[in-house]
Amino acid sequence: MSRKLTTRGKDRRRQLMTEATRLFAEHGFHPTSVSDIVTSVGVGKGVFYWYFSGKEELLEQLLEASQLDLRRTQHGAIGDEPDPMQRIELGIRASMAWCHDHRDSLTLVQFAATEARFAPVLRAGQEVAVDDVARHLKEAIGSGQAADLDPEVVAYAILGVVQQLARTFVLGRHTPVDEVADAAVAFCMHGLMR
Amino acid sequence: MSRKLTTRGKDRRRQLMTEATRLFAEHGFHPTSVSDIVTSVGVGKGVFYWYFSGKEELLEQLLEASQLDLRRTQHGAIGDEPDPMQRIELGIRASMAWCHDHRDSLTLVQFAATEARFAPVLRAGQEVAVDDVARHLKEAIGSGQAADLDPEVVAYAILGVVQQLARTFVLGRHTPVDEVADAAVAFCMHGLMR
DNA sequence: CGGGTTCTTGACCTACCGGTCACGGCGCTC
DNA sequence: GAGCGCCGTGACCGGTAGGTCAAGAACCCG
Numbered sequence: 496m497s498r499k500l501t502t503r504g505k506d507r508r509r510q511l512m513t514e515a516t517r518l519f520a521e522h523g524f525h526p527t528s529v530s531d532i533v534t535s536v537g538v539g540k541g542v543f544y545w546y547f548s549g550k551e552e553l554l555e556q557l558l559e560a561s562q563l564d565l566r567r568t569q570h571g572a573i574g575d576e577p578d579p580m581q582r583i584e585l586g587i588r589a590s591m592a593w594c595h596d597h598r599d600s601l602t603l604v605q606f607a608a609t610e611a612r613f614a615p616v617l618r619a620g621q622e623v624a625v626d627d628v629a630r631h632l633k634e635a636i637g638s639g640q641a642a643d644l645d646p647e648v649v650a651y652a653i654l655g656v657v658q659q660l661a662r663t664f665v666l667g668r669h670t671p672v673d674e675v676a677d678a679a680v681a682f683c684m685h686g687l688m689r
Numbered sequence: 690m691s692r693k694l695t696t697r698g699k700d701r702r703r704q705l706m707t708e709a710t711r712l713f714a715e716h717g718f719h720p721t722s723v724s725d726i727v728t729s730v731g732v733g734k735g736v737f738y739w740y741f742s743g744k745e746e747l748l749e750q751l752l753e754a755s756q757l758d759l760r761r762t763q764h765g766a767i768g769d770e771p772d773p774m775q776r777i778e779l780g781i782r783a784s785m786a787w788c789h790d791h792r793d794s795l796t797l798v799q800f801a802a803t804e805a806r807f808a809p810v811l812r813a814g815q816e817v818a819v820d821d822v823a824r825h826l827k828e829a830i831g832s833g834q835a836a837d838l839d840p841e842v843v844a845y846a847i848l849g850v851v852q853q854l855a856r857t858f859v860l861g862r863h864t865p866v867d868e869v870a871d872a873a874v875a876f877c878m879h880g881l882m883r
Numbered sequence: 884c885g886g887g888t889t890c891t892t893g894a895c896c897t898a899c900c901g902g903t904c905a906c907g908g909c910g911c912t913c
Numbered sequence: 914g915a916g917c918g919c920c921g922t923g924a925c926c927g928g929t930a931g932g933t934c935a936a937g938a939a940c941c942c943g
Contacts, residue, residue, distance in 0.1 A: 503889080503891095503940085504889085504890085507890085521805070522804075522805070523719075523803060523804045523805075524719075525717075525718075525719035525720070526719070528929080528930060528931080529931060529932080530929090530930080530931090538891070538892085539891055539893055540891095540892080540893070540931095540932085540933095541890085541891055541892060541893075541933090541934085542890075542891060543932095544931095544932070544933080545889090545890065545891075546890095549931075549932075550931070550932095580882075583881075605799065605802060605803050606800065606803040608799060608856075609717065609796050609800035610716075610717040610720075611715065611716070611717075632881065640882070641881050641882060642879060642880075642881060642882060644872065644875060644876065644881065645872065648854065648858070648869075648872045649872075649876060649881050651853050651854060651857050651858075652850045652853065652854060652872075652873070652876045654853055655849035655850045655852060655853025655854065656846045656849045656850055657849075658849060658853070659845050659846065659848055659849025659852070659853075660842065660846060660849065662802075663845050664842070664845075675842075678838065678839065678842045678843075678846075681836075681838060682838065682842075682843060682846045684880045684881065685836060685879065685880040685882055686836075686876065686877055686878045686879040686880035687777075687826065687829075687835050687836060687838065687843050687847075687877060687878060688774075688834070688835060688836060688878050688879055698919090698920090701920085722899080722900060722901080723900080723901060723902080724899090724900080724901090732921070732922085733921055733922040733923055734901095734902085734903095734921095734922080734923065735903085735922060736920075736922085737902095738901095738903080739919090739920065739921075743901075743902075744902095
C-alpha cells in the first residue's frame with residue numbers, strides 16, 4: 496500500500512506551499528500570518544515550523560520553485576528547435592501560458608522584487624532566464640536575423656513586455672492567452688513601426 | 690517674516706511623505722512602522738495621525754502624488770510636438786528620466802500592484818497614462834506611421850519595457866539614463882528584428 | 884510488541900504594531 | 914495677556930504577529 500490516509504512528508508510540504516502561495520497572492524505576504532496558512536490547511540502551527548524554518552524561508556523556497564518550474568516549461572516548449580528566432584517566439588508563448596497557469600506565483604515574484612532581502616534569490620533566477628534569451632539572440636544576430644542591439648538589454652525588454660501584458664490582460668482581464676501571446680510576439684519582433 | 694524656525698503645516702506633511710517613501714522603498718511597506726517614520730523625522734507619533742488618517746491612507750496619497758507627478762513630467766516633455774511618433778519617443782525618455790529621479794516611488798508603485806486593496810488607485814493612474822500613449826498611437830496608425838496593432842496593448846507593452854529596463858539598468862546597475870532610454874526607444878520602435 | 888523516529892498539536896511567550904488620547908506649549912488675534 | 918486654534922507629545926491600549934515547546938500520536942522496523 497503506497498496510499499496513506501494521513502498526509503505526511505513531502506506531500507504535506509507541498510500542501511503548505513500551495514496554500515501559502517494562494518494566500519500570499521490573495522492578501523499579500525505580510526498580511527498573511529502563519530496561523531492563516533496552517534488554519535487554511537487544517538493543521539497545527541507546529542507543522543509549519545517542522546517543514547520550514549520561518550515565513551521568510553518559505554517565500555524563498557516558493558520563489559526558487561516557481562522560477563525553476565518556469566524555466567523547465569520554457570525548455571520543454573523550445574525543445575530542439577534549430578532556428579534561434581523561433582526559439583525566442585516559443586519561449587515567449589510558453590512564458591505567457593505559464594503566467595496564465597501560475598498567476599499566484601507571478602504575483603509573488605512581483606512582490607519579492609519590492610523587498611530588498613528577497614532580491615538576491617530573485618535576481619539569480621531572472622538572470623538565468625535572461626541569459627537564455629540573450630544566447631538565442633546572439634545567435635540570431637550572428638546569422639543576420641536580428642538587429643544588432645545589446646542582447647541582454649533586449650532580453651530584459653522582452654521580459655518586461657511579457658510580464659506586463661500577462662498581468663494586465665491574462666490575469667486582469669481574462670483575455671485568451673493565445674491572443675495576448677500573439678500580440679507580445681508581434682510587438683517584440685517588429686516594435687510598433689512598420 | 691515668512692521663514693519659520695519650526696517646521697509646520699504643509700512642510701511637515703511633505704517631510705513625512707518624503708521620509709515615508711524612503712523607508713517604504715528601503716524596507717518595504719509593512720515592515721516599516723509608523724513609529725519608524727516619525728522617529729526618523731524626529732517627531733512624536735501624534736503628528737503622523739494629525740496629517741494622515743492612517744498608514745494606508747498615506748500610501749494612497751503617495752501613489753496618487755507620484756502618478757500625478759509622472760504625468761506632469763511626461764506632458765512637460767512632450768510639449769506641443771506635432772508628430773505622434775516623436776511624442777511617444779519623448780514620453781519614453783521622460784518616463785525613464787523620471788524613474789531615475791524617483792526610484793523610491795517606482796518601488797512603491799510596484800509594491801502596491803501586489804496588494805489587492807491598492808489596485809484601484811493604481812489602475813486609475815496607469816490607465817490614464819496608457820490612454821495617453823494609445824491616443825498618440827491611434828494618430829500614428831491613422832497616418833500610416835505605425836503598424837496596425839491594438840493601441841492599448843502596445844501602450845502596455847511599452848510601459849512594460851520602460852519599467853523593466855528602468856528597474857534593471859537605471860536603478861539596479863546605475864547605467865546612464867540616456868543609454869537605457871536609447872535602448873528602450875530602439876526596441877519599442879523596431880523590435881528585435883531588422 | 885517495543886522502542887526509536889517522524890510528525891502533530893495548541894497553549895503559550897515575547898515583541899511590537901497601528902492607533903488613541905489627555906495633556907502641554909506655540910503663535911496668532913483682539 | 915487672555916483666549917483659542919493649530920500643532921505636538923509620548924505613555925498607553927487592545928490585538929495580533931512570529932516563533933517555541935513539552936507533550937503526545939502515528940508510523941517504521943526488528
